[in-house]
Amino acid sequence: MRFETKVVHAGLRTDQTGAVAPPIHLSTTFERDPASEPIGADTYIRESNPTQTQLENALAPLEGGEAALAFASGMAAGVTAIQSLPPGSHIILPDDAYYTYRTAFDDFFSRWGFEVSVADMADPTNVRAALRPKTKLIWMETPSNPLVKVVDIAAVCEIARQAGATTMLDNTWATPALQRPLDLGVDIALHSTTKYFGGHSDVMGGALIFKKSDQVYEACKHARHVLGSVPAPFNSWLVMRGIRTLACRMRVHSDNGMAVAAGLEGHTALSQIHYPGLKDDPGHAVAKKQMSSFGGMMSIRVKGGRDAAMKVVARVKLFTRATSLGGTESLIEHRASSEGPGSKTPQDLLRLSIGLEHHDDLLADLKQALAG
Numbered sequence: 001m002r003f004e005t006k007v008v009h010a011g012l013r014t015d016q017t018g019a020v021a022p023p024i025h026l027s028t029t030f031e032r033d034p035a036s037e038p039i040g041a042d043t044y045i046r047e048s049n050p051t052q053t054q055l056e057n058a059l060a061p062l063e064g065g066e067a068a069l070a071f072a073s074g075m076a077a078g079v080t081a082i083q084s085l086p087p088g089s090h091i092i093l094p095d096d097a098y099y100t101y102r103t104a105f106d107d108f109f110s111r112w113g114f115e116v117s118v119a120d121m122a123d124p125t126n127v128r129a130a131l132r133p134k135t136k137l138i139w140m141e142t143p144s145n146p147l148v149k150v151v152d153i154a155a156v157c158e159i160a161r162q163a164g165a166t167t168m169l170d171n172t173w174a175t176p177a178l179q180r181p182l183d184l185g186v187d188i189a190l191h192s193t194t195k196y197f198g199g200h201s202d203v204m205g206g207a208l209i210f211k212k213s214d215q216v217y218e219a220c221k222h223a224r225h226v227l228g229s230v231p232a233p234f235n236s237w238l239v240m241r242g243i244r245t246l247a248c249r250m251r252v253h254s255d256n257g258m259a260v261a262a263g264l265e266g267h268t269a270l271s272q273i274h275y276p277g278l279k280d281d282p283g284h285a286v287a288k289k290q291m292s293s294f295g296g297m298m299s300i301r302v303k304g305g306r307d308a309a310m311k312v313v314a315r316v317k318l319f320t321r322a323t324s325l326g327g328t329e330s331l332i333e334h335r336a337s338s339e340g341p342g343s344k345t346p347q348d349l350l351r352l353s354i355g356l357e358h359h360d361d362l363l364a365d366l367k368q369a370l371a372g
């Protein structure tokens with residue numbers, strides 16, 4: 001079955017009511033029979049509930065995985081993967097990993113006895129150089145947030161395989177509509193479902209999708225159950241609803257992304273556009289190999305530094321000035337300001353989440369903002 005068909009039918013099953021849209025089960029607890037055995041598959045909401053299970057059954061086949069776990073947020077998903085590792089594990093993180101994951105490593109994981117090395121994974125040999133005997137996890141993010149760097153997934157997986165390390169890839173920006181990490185050798189796909197899966201800027205969630213239903217999956221499931229990072233049933237339901245339109249939304253996000261990037265190429269007010277769909281982008285060749293199209297996320301660098309970039313942000317009329325990404329509406333963000341004082345993001349960088357509007361209108365808005 002093609003991806004477009006899979007998303008429309010993902011996890012759908014009719015119950016005895018015949019309802020076509022799935023129900024939402026809000027119950028926190030589930031009855032046992034007189035022998036105290038569970039009547040159904042669930043006992044208590046912190047472990048599982050039917051709506052969450054339905055979402056997980058929808059998510060796993062979209063990435064080609066055997067199992068999935070849904071979480072309260074993308075952060076909860078990533079953190080749970082770390083919490084499931086043995087004490088003293090060494091983890092290799094990309095230098096442009098999503099900012100709050102880097103904060104989690106700096107503020108918490110290092111205190112808890114995990115070791116971390118940061119590598120520029122645009123060159124896979126840096127990953128090999130960072131390996132240690134205790135390396136348990138190699139974490140990738142491609143395209144990355146916010147520098148839109150591209151990692152050669154198959155090359156890094158081969159290095160991990162030789163080292164006996166698990167691989168996890170944050171596939172939030174591409175989604176399985178555009179990039180299939182598990183097919184390229186990755187063990188776990190990580191998602192903030194707050195973004196494209198939800199798709200309407202109205203729900204928070206996260207997911208881990210596992211190639212194999214193995215001990216790594218069981219360890220993450222145990223950590224989620226005990227530490228309590230499950231999503232609310234309504235949020236699981238909203239993510240499921242978003243999934244139905246994922247394929248067609250991603251097609252428009254990608255077409256619009258390409259049109260906006262191409263329309264801005266060579267603009268005299270810009271020093272650089274980070275978008276792997278552009279032939280001159282350093283990640284283009286690898287992205288072309290492993291993505292079916294290049295998505296709706298890009299960053300632009302404004303000549304004149306922070307002040308000039310802030311003026312562009314102030315002048316947009318159609319783009320909304322807000323953080324996050326993956327909704328129907330286009331967003332623009334001075335990323336360093338959002339990340340705060342510890343940010344290493346260049347001050348001239350504006351991150352764009354290209355929405356589903358007509359790309360001519362988006363380009364017109366950006367051009368008037370850049371013209372001043």
Ligand SMILES: Cc1ncc(COP(=O)(O)O)c(C=O)c1O
Nearest residue numbers: 073074075098145172192194205
């Ligand atoms: C690439 C990426 N991964 C993970 C996250 C974290 O997700 P959440 O905000 O749902 O916790 C984000 C949030 O912006 C993100 O952009």
